[in-house]
Structure formats: structure tokens, C-alpha cells
Amino acid sequence: MTSPTRRLVGSLVLVVFLLVYVFFAVAIGDVIVATKPGWVQFVYFLVAGFLWAAPAAVLIKWMYAPVRPKG
Numbered sequence: 122m123t124s125p126t127r128r129l130v131g132s133l134v135l136v137v138f139l140l141v142y143v144f145f146a147v148a149i150g151d152v153i154v155a156t157k158p159g160w161v162q163f164v165y166f167l168v169a170g171f172l173w174a175a176p177a178a179v180l181i182k183w184m185y186a187p188v189r190p191k192g
Contacts, residue, residue, distance in 0.1 A: 122188065123188060124188050127183070127184055127186075127188065128184050128185075131180055131181070131183060131184035132184070134180060135177060135180055135181070138173075138176065138177070138180075139173065139177070142173050146166075146169040146172075146173075149165075149169075150162070150165060150166060150169065154166075
């Protein structure tokens with residue numbers, strides 16, 4: 122896979138991942154965490170706000186990794 126193709130695929134995967142992640146994080150926050158005390162809501166959304174960064178970092182690292190020549 123060429124470098125531009127890898128970056129295009131990685132960008133599309135990242136956008137789809139973030140949309141799905143945000144949907145579920147907000148849904149869980151609305152259904153489960155909304156009835157909890159304010160400090161629980163704060164901790165949940167703080168953790169959920171940073172949790173997406175680890176998979177995104179791995180994906181971005183893959184996107185910008187050098188392409189090995191075939192052969």
C-alpha cells in the first residue's frame with residue numbers, strides 16, 4: 122500500500138471510528154451516567170474524552186510509518 126493510500130484509508134477509518142465512539146460515549150453518558158452525581162459525570166466524561174486518543178495514536182502512527190518496498 123502506498124503512503125498516500127495508507128493515509129487516505131487511515132483518515133477515513135479515523136473519522137468513522139470517532140463518529141461511532143462519540144455516539145456510544147454520549148449514549149452511555151445520557152442513559153447511565155446522567156442520573157449519577159455531578160462528580161461521577163465529570164469523571165466519566167473526562168475519561169471518555171481522553172480514551173479515544175490511544176487508538177487514534179496507533180492509527181496515526183500506522184498511517185505515517187514508512188512503507189516497506191516489495192521484494
